[in-house]
Amino acid sequence: MKSIVRLKKVPANNPMTTHIIKLIVILFTVRIVLCVNQRPNIILILADDLRPTIGKYGDQLAFTPNLDRLIERSCYFTKAYSQQALCAPSRNSMLTSRRPDTLHLYDFYSYWRTFAGNFTTLPQYFKENGYYTYSVGKIFHPGVSSNFTDDYPFSWSEPTFHPSTERYMNQPVCPDGSGTLRTNLICPVKKFSQPEGTLPDIESKVEAKNFLAAFKNRSQPFFLAVGFHKPHIPFRIPDKYFKLYPQTKFGNSTNWRQYGVPDVAWNPYTDIRKRHDVKQLDIPFPYGPIPSAFGMSIKQAYYASVSYIDNLFGNLLSAVDLNNTIVVFASDHGWSLGEHGEWAKYSNFEVALRVPLVVYAPGITPRRIDNIVELVDLFPTLVDLVNLPPIAKCKRFSKKKLCTEGNSLLPLLKGLSARWPDQAFSQYPRPGPIPRKNSDKPRLPKIRIMGYTVRxxxxxxxxxxxxxxRNFSSDWSQIFGEELYDHRFDSAENENLVDRREFKRIRLELRSLLKKQFSFGASLGRPQRKKLSWREALLYEAYRPQILQPSYP
Known part of the structure; x- marks a missing residue:
């Protein structure tokens, strides 16, 4: 006969039971702390309006020794693309890993948590997983689109830092030849002569270094985001950087509209037209052109601004312990320097959408990566790099708080021969089929046309x-223009091949691909305020100024 062993029940208030439970809790807590402390720090550095005007990216005019040195030790992507060539939509898309059509943000005037969905951001996810998160300078676009707080306290462990001298960006602080202060586009200055004796990006660099010094001996890992304003206009930078680029380096400026491109694809660069020195040129609206000599001055100023940022970047990087820190350098979108006769972003052209993307990670072998990638890929990539719980892919029209519409770049960083889609989707809105004064930045209620593009x-x-x-839907039966460029022979996108019979098959294939990606039905309905949990609502109300809700025609 089998013997039966009966276990004696131990009372819950037994001292031995209590000690065992305490020991288990302590061991579990220690394990969590050790796991958090072993994770590397992360520094995300964003430039504003920066195309890949970098030496190691093949630009022989660019003087960028500090970025070049980091690139030599990093993985760098030669074909990385923004999802929209405008600051707020691009940054919110990158930081939530959701596309502009998901966020319903194509301008600057809605906050995704209340207008589209209470989506988790990249810094928020790291904060929720034990990281101390801090933002310096321009990471989120300031204003309504980030709740006037850069999404604090959701994304950041403490209020964000903005340079006090930001407020002079559109003020008359640029001396002309007579010493009169103007609101110029091209604005070489002496730092000590400027209000408060400094410039915004210098302030941000100093603040970031102060943060690194304060965190030097702390065990908690940090996620530090630093946003530089340049080379965004105006080109107000120390005059010494202009001396690196004599105008003769640039020759005659390319400044013409290519044949066969629909008018809707074009933007009239209204932001630079508002600058005092540009107004004096009396440039015809909308197509210009800008005088060739002034175009060379714009190129000189842009390149000088890039070298200025490179110097600040190098100074900041000198304070970083690269043995336990992941460093990412990127931009929100590109900028046209006369290509297609344009001098701005605001388009679906290659020069407006292509950005530098550099990832330095301890233990990852440096390499050049030519696969096509997107900024929405950055969120899941950093999560995988530090071995946080992975993020699921979003299902179509998903309103889940945490998911990604991108792909983790980790297989590419590790050099694995994984299958890769090699495609990037972007978009840009227009108020009508021909350029008008609000074509560059139409507000949501005024948008009548959406341009979708695939690379x-x-x-x-x-x-x-x-x-x-009203419902964020597109009508594929009403087409206002098409473009097709063959990058094997025309990387500048100067010849539109859409009407060529020999390219009909590829045109239809790519059109079908876009329709599959962007075919949103009217069933999405009118935008509604999204419901927050009671805890989130308390935080939201405590830190929000009045939210401006878009009105609809």
Whole structure:
């Protein structure tokens, strides 16, 4: 007969039971702390309006020794793309890993948590997983689109830092030849002569270094985001950087509209037209052109601004312990320097969407990566790099708080021969089919056309169609223009091949791909305020100024 062993029940208030439970809790807590402390720090550095004007990216005019040195030790992506060539939509898309059509943000005037969905951000996820998060300078676009707080306290462990001298960006602080202060586009200055004796990006660099010094001996890992304003206009930087680039380096400025491109694809660069020195040129609206000599001055100022940022970047990096820190350098979008006769972002052209993306990670072998990637890929990539719980892919029209519409770049960083889609999707809105004064930055209620574009290995295809802002739907039966560029022979996108019979098959294939990606139905309905939990609502109300809700026609 089998013997039966009966276990004696131990009372819950037994001292031995209590000690065992305490020991288990202590061991579990220690394990969590050790895991957190072993994770590397992260520094995300963003430039504003920076195309890949960098020496190691092949630009022989650019003087960027500090970025070049980091690139030699890093993985750098030669074909990385923004999801929209405008600051707020691009930054919110990158930091939430959701596309502009998901966030319903194509301008500056809505906050995704209340307008589209209470989506988790990249710094928020790291904060929720034991990181101390801090933002310096321009990371989120300031204002309504980040709740006037840069999404604090959701994304950041403490209030964000903005340079006090930011407020002079659009003020008359640029001396002309007579010493009169103007609101110029091109603005070489002496630092000590400027208000408060400094400039915004210098202030941000100093603050970031102060943070690094304060955190030097702390065991908690940190996520530090630093946003530099340049080379965003105006080109107000120390005059010494202009001396690196004599105008003769640039020759005659490319400044013409290419044949066969629909008017809707074009932008009239209204922001630079508002500057005092540009106004004096009396440039015809909307197509210009800008005088060739002034175009060379713009190029000189842009390149000088890039070298200025490179110097600040190098100074900041000198304070970073690269043995336990991941460093990411990127931009929110590019900028046209006369290509297609344009001098701005605000388009679906390659020069407006392509950005530098550099990832330095201890233990990752440096390499050049030519696969096509997107800024929405950055969130899941950093999560995987530090071995946090992975993020699931979003299902179509998903309103989940945490998911990604991108792909982790970790397989590419590790050099694995994984299958990769090699495609990037972007978009840009227009108020109508021909350029007008609000074509560059139409507010949501005024958007009537959406341009969707896809970049594949050999081609870029763009289609402009009717868009309805009331329910964020597109009508594929109302087309206002198409573009097709063959990057094997025309990397500058100067010849639109959309009407060439020999390219009909590839045009239809890419159009089908775009329709699959962006075919949103009217069933999405009118935008509604999204419901927050009671805890989130308390935080939101405590830190929000009045939110401006878009009105609809």
């Amino acid at each position: 594949k290995t050999d081609f870029r295809y763009t289609i402009w169609m009717r868009f309805y802002p």
